[in-house]
Amino acid sequence: MPTPDPAEFARVMAQVPAPVTVVTTVDATGRRWGFTASSFTSLSLDPPLVLVCPAKTASCHEAFVTGTRFLVNVLAADQADIASHFARSGADKFAGTPMRPYELGLPGLPDATARIACTLYEVLDGGDHSILVGRVEAVHAGGADPLVYHDRQFTRPRGLPALQTSLLDST
Template identity: 75%
Template sequence: MTAPDPAVVPAVDPAEFARTMAHVPTPVTIVTTVDAEGRRWGFTASSFSSLSLDPPLILVCPARTASCHDAFVSTDRFLVNVLAADQEELAKSFARSGTDKFAGTPMVPCEAGLPGLPGATARLLCSLYDVLDGGDHSILVGRVESVTAGEAEPMVYYNRHFTRPGNHPALTPA
């Protein structure tokens, strides 16, 4: 299959694309790592997905403009914390730039000593498998080394709001 000729494909308005994608519910995660100097890094990501079962791979996409970007594209390992429905303030805190994101948080050393969240819906310890170009983001492909599943209801990002599946009619099973 060949790619369509860019001259023939109509341009998608970026604002309309963003409005449309807001209607796709996504899990909310905080991704963490520690660099060679021992500094902790983290960011909130709703661009997270499973990619492969064999080998077990996930992807997460940090913005190229994020202050933590270089730490993540050069790390050996990172930890994906899938947030529980009651962890909205943490999601907001790790989405901000220019602050100490770890100050006052319940983050503790977890898998491989990386910052993790007790009470998270799940945690996935990943080794960096590949880094791909994703436009204004990088695509980190992580090989899953271990998983921890909790019991908490997950948080999702839908229509530009943090919510839980049971609180939104569009996300409630029929």
């Protein structure tokens, strides 16, 4: 079967709704690093693992793959401006943001939908990205509706009634 055209692949993947997170760390010199990431997902319950994938070309890549810990801030529906801000390379991304130290002493957002703090468990190769596997050390649920990235736009869950109250109800 022929490999899909990269533009077609990107177009199809744009149809897959994804969470919007800002992932942060602090390096050995105390410098803060952060980037907007939709490549965040849970991986394992026992042990508790999650993953997120920084591009190898990102200026923050080195800090994350050589670091010891990172914090995933799952953005709330009204935090699209923060997502755009942390998706831009350049000067100090943290200046003028509400980031302050939270779990594991890492920069976090007080109004995030959730925060998941990890120690670095493993770094895997993921083509032009690295796969950071994090062992979950602390969690915080803020409860706000999440921001969603779909069709290259920020959106929010539509508030439709759940089709079933729980997956377990259907079994």
